[in-house]
Amino acid sequence: MPPTPPHPDPTTILQPDRYHHGDLPNALRCAAVEVINEKGLGHFSLREVARRAGVSHAAPAHHFGDTTGLLTSLAVQGFDELTAEMTAATAGIDDPEERLVAVGRGYVETGQRYPAHCEVMFRTDLVRCDDPAYVEAGGRAYGVLLDAVRAVTERDNPALVAEDAADLCWSAMQGLLVLYPNMARKRAALGLPVPSLEDRVVRFTRMIIDGLRAR
């Protein structure tokens, strides 16, 4: 748990207008999140971001270099948020199975709270994947999941490679985040009840856990 907050609340608004902005990088990240939420990553525009941050269109370059620099920074923030959310979700839970479910909940919670960040995190074409901050932040998040998975496999099925199981969990959660709208639409079209995203993640996690225990 870092001493400083992972990142300021997205609603924090900018300082009074000085020439030197104070904390332009953060203001730009916030604006970027706004833009992504409103227009989607496909219509992301650096100039629009600068405009919303009340700053000239070339200002971002001094902090992030180019567009991918800004997005990479967002991805890092997203990973940190994810790490925090997952660790918080598991606090005080001892049973390995329940811990893993809680991790899943944390994942989806992050996906819902910071959808813009999550859209960016694995977009290898928009992010500088070799940025050290990026790989480290990703590694920390993965570590939380891996620990939770290991607790389950060690108790129930020591023969299983924990990394494999963790990768499966991660993939399922990631895919769920992407596919959920489609799944919901399809179920609605068929007249079936549409389960909530959290419902889905819990259900999936339990199914996977059943698999981990088998054999």
Place this chain on the structure above:
Amino acid sequence: MPPTPPHPDPTTILQPDRYHHGDLPNALRCAAVEVINEKGLGHFSLREVARRAGVSHAAPAHHFGDTTGLLTSLAVQGFDELTAEMTAATAGIDDPEERLVAVGRGYVETGQRYPAHCEVMFRTDLVRCDDPAYVEAGGRAYGVLLDAVRAVTERDNPALVAEDAADLCWSAMQGLLVLYPNMARKRAALGLPVPSLEDRVVRFTRMIIDGLRAR
């Protein structure tokens, strides 16, 4: 304007140069795939696509309306390809478990053979998700998976809701496709052996199946 043909590009496989291209929609799709593969979806450009198809920059509009129209068309093609690949993969396989594994193989096969298509299929911000062709193509692909899953659950665990299990499979495969580069990089960095994508999909599918049979 001399009477010489307007698009003498020799690299295009397409018809001899006439004013009416012959099959421009397909040529544009092919060019789009090229562009996505080379520059990534983040740097996709409709004009570049037109250029490669040897056609003026406004020509695509007459067939696809706008950019999302072209990408939607790609997504539909991807779904059709996926359907074909999955059904082909299961041909002649009777054992339900092996069939489901084969479906997974077909999924990844598609992802490897048509990566550009797959990048587009679930990008809800770049695709017209309410396009009837889109939802139908998606539905057909999903149906193949659902059938395979149902065969497993009906035999081994009738209490399980097949749709739930199918959604889990789909999510895991989708997530795997997106996350695999990251997972590979991470394992490589740790000095661990890097399993192939196909290896991963088979492993994951078996883990999920173990879960389906449990209880």
Place this chain on the structure above:
DNA sequence: CTGTCAAGTTGACACTGTAAAGACTATTCT
């Protein structure tokens, strides 16, 4: 006061998506 340096600005360039209007061809209608 002077240098220096980081932070923002302005202006420019080549490029993008989309729209409107014109040019060409094929087909259909009389």
Place this chain on the structure above:
DNA sequence: AGAATAGTCTTTACAGTGTCAACTTGACAG
């Protein structure tokens, strides 16, 4: 047959984009 029409592609135009280079502003160390 010839004319009208519909479909296909081109041209031109416009606003918006990312990035670069050169400039200005403010703060701070000596």
